[in-house]
Each structure stands twice: as C-alpha cells, then as structure tokens.
Amino acid sequence: MSDKSPKPQEPDTDVHDDPDEPAFEWMKPASSGATSAAGNSAPADAATKAQPASSAPTGSQPESRTGSQPAAPTGTQPESRAGRKAAEAAETEPEPPLFAGSSPAGKPTGGASHSEPLPTSALQVRPPEEEVARRNAEREQAAKVKPLAPRIFQVLLAIFFPIILLVLAVRAVASPLFLWIEYNRPGFPGDGYGFSTEDRMTYGSYAVDYLSNWAGPRYLGGLVHEDGNQLFKDSEVSHMADVKLVILSSFGAGLLLIILSFIAIMYLRKKSDGGVRRGLFAGSIVTLVIIIGLAVLAVLSWQQFFTEFHRIFFASGTWTFSLEDTLIRLFPGQFWVDAGIVIGALVFLAATVTFILTWPTRRRRGLGAKSADANEAADVEAEAADPTKDSATTKR
Template identity: 60%
Template structure:
C-alpha cells in the first residue's frame, strides 16, 4: 500500500474517544483550567458521594472507572452530578470542602463542578454572570475636592495669563513707528521736488552772489542726488561753475560725504525697521486680536510726544537746536562754512527752517491720522453695547450651566446606565 493507493469506500474511522463524549478534548492540555475537580475524579475513580467507582453487575469492579464502563454518573441521573440541580447551584458542602465532585466524563459535569466551587455570594436561585465594566465606569470615580480646586485654579491662571511674545511685538511696533515716520519724512524732504518747491515759493531768500533760481535748481539737484546715489566724492568734486572754477571746495565735498553716510545709514535703518514692523504686524494679526491696533496707537502717542517736544525746543531756540543737532552727527569744525561758499548759497538758513517745519508737519499729520484710526473705541475693542449686556449675561449663565453639566457627567452617565439596566 502506497500513498497513492485509494481509500476503500467502506472503511470506518477508528474510535478514539473511549468515554463516548465527542465534546471532550482529546488531550489533558486542551482542557480548561477550571476542570481540576473532574481530573481528580477521573484519576481516583470516585463517585460524587465520595465512594469508589465500582458498580455492581458491570466490569467496573475490575478496576475500570464507571465512565469507561459506559455508566457515567451524570448519565445515571445522580442528583449531585446534574448540572441543573439545586445542590450543584447552591454549592454542596462536599464540593466546597474540596471533595472531588464526580468522574467528570462530560462537559456538563465540569460546568456543574465549577459552579459548585464558586463563592456563595450570589443569592440562591441566580446563576453566576460575568459583569463587564461599563464604558462610563471611569467617569464614576470623582477626584478629591482639593484636586478639583487645584485644577480649576490652574485653568483660570492659564486663561488669564497672556503670552509674552505678542506683548514684545506690540512694544517693538510702538517703538519702530515714530522712527519710521521720521525716516520717511526726511526722505520726502531730501528730494528734487521739495528743492523745486523751496526755490520757487514766494518769500524764499535769493542769492546775493549771483545764483539765479535756475542755477540753484541745477547745482542743488546735484547735491541732493549725491546723497542718495552710490557715487564717490568726485561726483561733486569735479563740478565747475560758468567761469570754470570748482563749484564745491574740498571742505564742502568732505562734509557732503559725511552727510551722505548719515543719510544712507538712516535710510538703511529705516528700511530694516519697516521690514521688522511688517513682520510684527503679520505676527500680531495671526496671534493677537487687536495687537496691531494697540501697537500703532501706542506708537502714534509716542510720536506726538516726541514731535511736540522737539518742536518746542526748535521754536524756543532754532539756532541752538540746529547747532546741537549737527554736533551729534558731525565733528566740530567740519560743518561750518563762509557765506559765499556754494553750500550756504544753495541751502541758506531758511531752507533748513522750512525743512524742519515740513518734517515735523508730515510726522504730525501721519501720527494724528494713525491715532484717530486706532482709537480704542468700544467697537474696536470688541465690547458689546450696553443694550447687549443682558444678552452677554445670559450667554455667560448658559456657559456656566454647561460647565456644571459637564462636571456632573459621571452621575448623569451613571443614571443613564442604571436606566438602561432597568430597561433590559
């Protein structure tokens, strides 16, 4: 006979279960852990009443168990081994004392033994049921009162504490604003347009040494363009007048180079402040509601204070103010010239007075406009009108009720669970 030999059609499968119980596992390691009583009963060959297993009139007296003789105790109708009998449900004293219950030859006998050895905590007449933890069982455990108060205090502190970075951005925006306005005003004055307006306005003093308005506009435009381009001192040093003489002396060219350094540094710093201010505005628009408005409002107030202070000093003593201003940026002796020098003939004292007035006026107008646009009205601060105060109180009360309902969630969940259990 080989592996390819066909199986006979009338061949019967071998009988592998001597206990005639098809539900019984074939091996001991396949049996549940709670079948110790049945295993002990099979090993010792005892009956539920504690007697040995031989049954008169059978082959069991020869040392075979009653189950192998074909007469299991559960099939014989013994009251102690019936799965549904009251003795097995209530737990007989013999089974509770650890006495082997029966020769558990079937699954029904093992279940009867397991139910007999369980604690007698269940009322008589009720079976043992497995109780799975409810989904809301964790909510039924309430923390101590001091823990609840501590958590509420931390939550309130976190809600009241404002982040630091938005405040820093607001302060920077308020500081940058007056400086940016001053730089923009200086740039507006240092232009050929303002130069043309000054030379052609009524009352502007003329040149007593022979420059006409057209000569002033031509030579003055060279000086103003030099302040904003990247040319060297030769841009002014090689200029000549109608007679062929040098237009600017060496000292004048050197001073204009110093002025150019200050002007370009001022414009570069202003461009950097504008870039940082835009970054601060973008950040505050995303992170802080009303942060841009508060920063610009504070900056406009600071600008008004600075302009009014400097204007007062300039009005009280313009010559002293002009001198101290030059001493801050230039070395002594490098910015004083004779009346017949080209710089004084192109830019007399009245030109600098008018420049100061225009700069102050531009900054003042911009700061006042910003102050008006960012004034903290009730609408801009997000506050409701007095007519809507009752609605706000009602909303706060509803929010408080919802929080209270959230706090009592474990009890509500427990009541719902009890109601569902009662319905079932």
Template identity: 60%
Template sequence: MNDNTSIPSRRLDPQREADEPVLDPAHDSNEPAFEWMTASPATSFTEDAPSHGAAANRSAADDGAAHRSPGIGEPADGEPAGRVQAGSRADRKAAEAAAANGPSDLPPDAGAPPSGAAPGAHYSEQLPTSALQIRPPREDVERRNAEREQAANAKPVLPRFMQVVLAVFYPVILLVLAVRAVTSPLFLWVEYHRPGFPGDGYGFNSDDRMTYGSYAVDYLSNWSGPRYLGELVNRNGEKLFQDGEVSHMADVKVVILSAFGAGALLVLLSIAVIIYLRRRSSGGVRRGLFAGSIVTLTLISALAGLALLGWEQFFTEFHRIFFASGTWTFALEDTLIRLFPGQFWIDAGIAIAGLVLLTALVTLILTWPTRRRRGLPKRAKKSRTGGGAEAESGAQAESGAEVGEDRSVRL
C-alpha cells in the same frame, strides 16, 4: 398474538392510568445504573437516607479526596458539604484580597449589584490596578485648578513684547520716511519756486539753484564718491564746491545713508512683527500702532517745542550730535549757504514735523480702540427713569388704537 412478558415493577407500565404518578429512576438509590444522575455530595445535600451501595461509593470517594486539594466549587476542610461557594474564582480572589487588606473605605453599597441585574447575581467592584484611579488630596486638586485657571487667563509675554517693539519702531520709521521725502528734487523745486523764499545775493537764480541743488541732493542718496561734487564747475569754470564743503557733504551722506539703511531694516522687522501679531494676537497690530502713534506725537511735539523756543540753538545742537565741531560752518558766499540758506532748513524742519504728525494722527484715528474694534458688544440705550417711558409707550399704543379705529371707520 399476545405478549405475556412480565413488566418489571420499577418500569413504566403503558397500561396504567394517566393519573397515577410516574416514578423517576434518578431518585432510586437502589439502582446503581442511575447513580451518575444523582447530585454529588460535594455540591448538594439531601435528607434521604443513603443506601448501603451509595454509602460504600461515597466512602471510597472520600478516601480519594483526602489525598487531594479541594477543587473549584468544592468545600474546604471543616466547611459543610452542602454549602456551595457562589461566584467565580476571580471574585473569590478579590474577596480574599479585600479581607487581607483590612476594612475597606468603600461605601456600604459598593458591592451591591447594579440596577437591572438579575436577583441573586454576585457583583464585585473592580479593584484599583494603577495610581490613576487613586484620587489626589483635595488641596492638590484645588491648587492645580487654580494654576490652570491662572495660566489660561494670563496673557502671553511674547505678543506683548512684539507690540512694544512695533510701538518703538513706528516713530523712527515715520521720521526716516519724512527725511527721505525732504531730500528729493521735488522739495527743492517747491522751495525755490514758492513765494517769499529768499533769493541769492551772489548771482544764483532759481534755475541755477535747482540745477546745482539737485546735484547735492542726488549725491546724498547715490553711491558715488566725493568726486561727484568735487569736480563740478560753475559758468565761469571755477569749482562749484570747495574741499570743506565736499567733506561736509560726505559726512552728511554717511548719516543719511545710515538712517535710510536703519529705516529699511526697521521696516522689514516691523513687517515680520505684524505678521506674527496677526497670527498670534487678535488686535495686537492695532494696539502696537496705536501706542506707536502716541509715542510719535509725543516725541514730535517735544522736538517742535524745543525748535520754537530757540531755532538757532536747536540747529546747532543737532549738528553737534552728528558732526565734528568746525566742519559744518561756512561763509555766506560758499555754495552750500547760497543753495541752502537758513530759511530752507526751517522749511525742511516744518515739512518733516508736519508729515510725521499728519501720519501719526491718521494712524491714531484708524487704530482708536472703539468697542467694535475691541470686539465688545454695543452699549444698550439708557431707558428713561420713572414711568415716562411706560407712559409714552402707553400713549403710543392708545394713539395707534385710535388711528386703527379711525381707519376702520373710514373703510
């Protein structure tokens, strides 16, 4: 059975040869059915002459577009119909904003596409949206950098103040501890039994002095009232201490307890300062104790010099500072003078100064600012000048070679 249906002239004939060109219906302007496949005049431009049907449709489209604003991708009035605006709407807004703000200070290649972008791609730099993207003047930048470096290099004030506090507290603490060591029965025993200590011309032996003297020393550090000494009697049943002596010992007790209390308070404050310096300042404790030991040595040396120049004057001025005039002078037969003669106070002063000096010297040695304690690198050994070192190394190398040769020969 044969198909005699005629083939339209514009359709593809399967019987045609393969090398004959194929007609594309999309480019046939006389086919209204395929007009939707052709490019719009607003987005493309062709040199082919429009047909009457296409011209009619285009005129109708132009009449409708006259009453509406141009859309995205459409040309504005007076712009050629065949030109297409490249880029997105955000790009066009950025370009319009840049044109409205005047000439830009950006470099000529600011709008160039980044390396690796596809050819023909549009690239626009992001516009500044905040003050953080505005670079401050050079003078402000330099000034801020200088202030930052100065603040980083400046040492904190509080740690240095704490070091000064520790240096001031240290000699006072050492002095109070030395006084506490002297006002003890142990020191009394050493004094009363040491060779050369003057005896009592009124009948007290070493045992009597140790017994009665221990009462007097214990009274200075306990919380008992004046009756602790006022009601003591000797072997004959007489009062051991007179009222004037008891009153003076009460005054001494106030001074001693005040000194012990101040020393305990300074110890607690010093512990707090040491804890702070250990956390906030590397080597701060060492520097504070080192300075305190120097202050202690200076102070004790000055006091020892004054005592050596005139002990009687020094002893008198010391009592005038803490006691009222006339309350601390007694007769030779009074119990306080018999228990604590002048030599006792000289030995007590030497013991206090010796303990303080010894402790300060040990502290000075332990806190001496060596390079290792300061965290500095060790100094390199100085090399010999000239070619002496090189000659010596060369001689050692030669001797080593000779030894090697001898060993090789012997082996």
C-alpha cells in the same frame, strides 16, 4: 441442511468509530463477578446483569456481546468515541452566565457577586472640593497671564514706529520735488551772488542726488562754474560726504526697521488678537510726544536747536561756511526752517492718523460682540423664567 434449518449467526463484524474498542468479545476484559468460560450457567449471567454499573472497574465497559446485543442501559456512555466526547464536553463545560455574578439559571453563583466596572466608571468619580478649587484657580491664573513674546513685539513695534516715520519724512524732503517747491514758492529768499532759480535747481539737484546715490566725492568735486572755477570747495564736498553717510545710514536703518516691523505685525496677527493695534497705538503716542517736544524746542530757539543737531552728527568746525560758499547760496537758513517744518508736519500727521485709527474703542477691543452675547443670554434666561413676557419688551 435444509432451507428451514436456522442459519448460523455470523460474528459481529461491525467496525465502530472508536479505534480503542476491541473487535471481538474475547478481547474484552472480563467483568467483575463474571466467569471467562463460555459455558457459564444462566444464573451467573443474571447475576452479572443485575450487578450495578457502579461496581464496574474504571475504564471497563459492561457490554456483553454473547448472543443478541442487549440494549444499552440508561445513563451509560455512547458507544462511539465522538458521542462520548460530546457528552464529556457537555458535562465539563458549563453554560456561560447571562450576566456577571449569576449562574445560567439566573441565580447567584454562591460566592460574593462581583461585576467588573464599566470602562467609563472612573470618569464618574469626582475629586475632592479642595482639588477642584485648586485646579480652577490655576486655570484662571493661567488664562490671565499673557505670553511674553507678543508683548515684546508690541514694544518693538511702538519703538520702531516713530523712527520709521522720521526716516520717511526725511526721505520726502531730500528729493528734487521738495527742492523745486522751495525754490519756486513765494517769499523764498533769492541768491545775492548771482544764482538764478534755474541755477539753484540745477546745482541743488546735484547735491540732493549725491546724498542718495553711491557716487564718490568727485560727483560734486568735479562740478565747475561757467568761468571754469570749482563749484564746491573741498570743505563743502567733505561735509556733504559726512551728510551722505548719515543719510544713507538712516535710510538703511529705516529699511531694516520696516522689515522687522512687518515681521512683528505678521506675528502679532497670528498670536495676539489686537496686538498690532495696541503696538501702533502706543507707537503713535510716543511719536506725538517726541515730535511735539522737538517742535517746542525748535520754536523757542531755532538757532540753538540747529546747532545742537549738527553737533550730534558732525565734528566741530566741519559744518560752518561763509555766505559766499555754494552750499549756503543753495541752501540758506530759510530752507532748513521749511525742511524742519515739513518733516515735523508729516510725522505729526501720520502719527495723528494712526492714533485715531487705532484708538481702543469697544468694538475694536471686542467688547461690543461680548456685550451683545451677554444681552442675548440674559434675554434667553428672562424668557425661560417668564415665558409670558414679550421678548421685545425684555430686550428693551
């Protein structure tokens, strides 16, 4: 064999990507109309090449590796598996439409076009007019109805207010300061049985202190005169014990009402705009009515008023004494008249000040700010309607 002699062609050992493709020609299935013998004539090969690709059975590959490998005809599948997968994906998966109801080319997709509504499209649907009117009426009615709890606290505050003022006034009178003012004021009657002003101040201070401390009856029963006799009789000590029970009970009730009133005020300040003012205003009116009524009864008949007052709190026969008894000498009738006047004056003064401070003016009711806002809104509308008109003239 010389160098010029043609070299024998080596078998095709190219390894394709597709593992299912046979490595040798003789392993491939025979095409329809072609013979399996290697010595077939050229007309048979030409007929095989001229056979349309559609006549090949499904899954067969009309490739021929006899001699030189011919070029793959147009429209055939790629030789590699990856290429065939890409071609199949391109044929089976259409392009996503540009918008709902249209094809990739911008044309409708044959059937009735359907576009999914936007998430907020339901908000644009207006309910019927009857439903709108009903809802507006319910909203207005709910706005007009006020909560019950603030009203209850306002009523309680109005009831507690006169009682608290009365208790505080009684506490101011049942003090050594008021006792000193009474004994030293001009015109106060003296004692016809020998007590001086200093004696009255000393013994009277014991009696007043006993009403507000936690001492027992011996606090007064153990007091004696200079001659060694008992200062207060047993009947007087017993009556002072009854008075102490009433005074301490009233002080305790007053303290409890003050705490409850403080709670009501804190609640109304958070839950009701102007609720504290309305409660105190109503309480001041109630206090003025009560104190004026009691003052009229006391002026018309003081003795009857004093007697009925004692009958309410004390048993009959336990609060009457002779002029020689120590209680009458220390606290004559004029003392109780002055005490009643001071208690009424203090309550009346406090109620009057509260009445003035809580009077429902337009500013306190919040109408001043609302009127100002309404005027500003009217000015803005007037300027929008007539821009050439001066705003200052509009405000006037």
